[in-house]
Amino acid sequence: MTIVLVGLGVIGGSFGLALKEAGYTSVYGIDTNETTLKKAKKLGIIQEGFTDGEEILPQADLIIFSLYPTLIAQFIQSHPKKFKPNAILTDVTGIKQGIIKEISPLLPDSVDFIFGHPMAGREKRGIDFANQAVFKDANYLLTPTVKNQEKNLVFLEQLVKELGFKKVTRITPHEHDQLIGFTSQLPHAIAVALVNSDINEKTGDFVGDSYRELTRIANINEELWSELFIGNKSNLLEAIDLFETELTKIKVAVAENDTKTLKRLFIHSTERRSQL
Amino acid sequence: MTIVLVGLGVIGGSFGLALKEAGYTSVYGIDTNETTLKKAKKLGIIQEGFTDGEEILPQADLIIFSLYPTLIAQFIQSHPKKFKPNAILTDVTGIKQGIIKEISPLLPDSVDFIFGHPMAGREKRGIDFANQAVFKDANYLLTPTVKNQEKNLVFLEQLVKELGFKKVTRITPHEHDQLIGFTSQLPHAIAVALVNSDINEKTGDFVGDSYRELTRIANINEELWSELFIGNKSNLLEAIDLFETELTKIKVAVAENDTKTLKRLFIHSTERRSQL
Incomplete structure (x- = not known):
């Protein structure tokens, strides 16, 4: 062969x-x-x-x-x-x-x-x-x-x-692109947005494992990933929308001191993450 | 001692x-x-x-x-x-x-x-x-x-x-809470929102390192973190806002097939991440 x-x-x-x-x-x-x-x-x-x-x-x-x-x-x-x-x-x-x-x-x-x-x-x-x-x-x-x-x-x-x-x-190719929009492209979009939203010069002294892990993939090949993002536009935009909806739930709960809702969201994410 | x-x-x-x-x-x-x-x-x-x-x-x-x-x-x-x-x-x-x-x-x-x-x-x-x-x-x-x-x-x-x-x-305590809102609480909010926005049952077969890394901290102690989030409300909400602004830039660039802007955002995040 x-x-x-x-x-x-x-x-x-x-x-x-x-x-x-x-x-x-x-x-x-x-x-x-x-x-x-x-x-x-x-x-x-x-x-x-x-x-x-x-x-x-x-x-x-x-x-x-x-x-x-x-x-x-x-x-x-x-x-x-x-x-x-x-x-x-x-x-x-x-x-x-x-x-x-x-x-x-x-x-x-x-x-x-x-x-x-x-x-x-x-x-x-x-x-x-x-x-x-x-x-x-x-x-x-x-x-x-x-x-x-x-x-x-x-x-x-x-x-x-x-x-x-x-x-x-x-x-199927259709299902693949939908899933990948969520499991791969959305995380890359998030990591890039997280790093780019950093307004402080001294951040390096204040990061723990979580920030390091969430931003590793913000080091990204711009030629490849701009092709991938635009090539899977509708799935990626849908995934971003779903994510933003969930982030808004957290934001509203924090703004309203709604401990009960926050705990419910955290318990839900803990359960789902444990199933991975 | x-x-x-x-x-x-x-x-x-x-x-x-x-x-x-x-x-x-x-x-x-x-x-x-x-x-x-x-x-x-x-x-x-x-x-x-x-x-x-x-x-x-x-x-x-x-x-x-x-x-x-x-x-x-x-x-x-x-x-x-x-x-x-x-x-x-x-x-x-x-x-x-x-x-x-x-x-x-x-x-x-x-x-x-x-x-x-x-x-x-x-x-x-x-x-x-x-x-x-x-x-x-x-x-x-x-x-x-x-x-x-x-x-x-x-x-x-x-x-x-x-x-x-x-x-x-x-x-200073003030600077600490502002920085931690960004480097610690925002990543936790993102990880929770990411896992909670998963609409597919089969996600486990389709994840790579990036999704695993971005969601590890979605396994979260709800008692502790609901206290931390609400206790640092204004800094966390400001960090979420800045992050959402950056995510919107990516979303708009993808929606408009704006490869040039996407590449610029990716190059910026790559540079900043490399400095960590």
Whole structure:
């Protein structure tokens, strides 16, 4: 099995390290950055690196795209007829409806593109921060389309479990984007807003674990996340609305010295959080 | 030096463990819960436990109150004239202006109450969750009053550093409450609102590190935090307002496909977070 990693940033690099650890040796890389390719080879992640797909794509049984969402379509369009028949392609994009709609019409019938989302990111960019440990026990979501073959879905599910993921869930692209708007994009919006609302210069001396934890992801890749936020606009805006409604309940209870309501809200959140 | 811990919950117990580790042996405990006192003695935290202060208070050189804010005044009032002359008293309450105003008039002139705030909490309650590791490298805030003696302030600063705290900062009660409204209470309000805005039953399969981190503190002690929120009402409401303003900026940018503004907000939060 020949595997080609397209994009060797922090996620593509982590796939490379996890594949190496799991014993896969026939792994190649494509990246526009030659320094990245050299690093990947030195790390033993890839056998060889390429700045385009001409040479290696025809041999690839599995292609993992770890690119910015808008770059995947561009890559496929610039390599027409280069894919090996029956190749499995997959991506790691954080929202699915848009990418599926964009990519599906561009694909030759002979390949099977399984759209997926490893729930394991890092705020840092680039291969230097790649680390397979982030995959350990994480969730993986697959959003099958009618074109996907069951055997290929099962193959990918087993592979990502070999790479450390704990639970692989199949879900519709619609449901995926709605859930992700809440569990991933809303927390990022909150973290950014929290840090940006800091009016004091001395905050650093006064923070505890809670502020540190809530703001880690305010260190955010602006290219990627502006694409993700706008690409999932309606779900994200709905999630923000629901959150604001709950925050308003707390605000009103505090303003009115309504201890009873505050306690009820705290008990409810404690119960729900404990179920996670 | 005889030290008395009043309240042996998760924070009082952690002080006990940290004192033990630092080599302090003449440590006693007061708690209304006899099981807690037995556990504390078994853990080697205290030499002896008492359900009231009659016997041990007259010997105490240092008294650390780790009680719910409203209970400290009650305790002092029920033990008039029991304090040793020149005793140092301190508390761990998360907001300071209210408690200072409440406690100061109740104190005999012969004792020095230094109001403080270790920035190291746990969401769990009770001595079973006490752990001195939470103090390691944490921040400690002191809010001196005009009555405090410099030598006693220096003594307490040195002691808490011995117990693992990294930085001790003196700050006015007013500034403390404003900063804590932002760095501690606002994050708790956000975490509670985030968990409570979850409309899906299956969320658990779809969460990554970010949601887990942002919601850990949604597991919240409703008795303590309803007191803290309402006791710091104006600062907390102002912090929520500032946060909501920033969240609205993100919402408007997403709604208007305003990539440029989104990127600017993300770059700003990344810079500020990196300074922490």
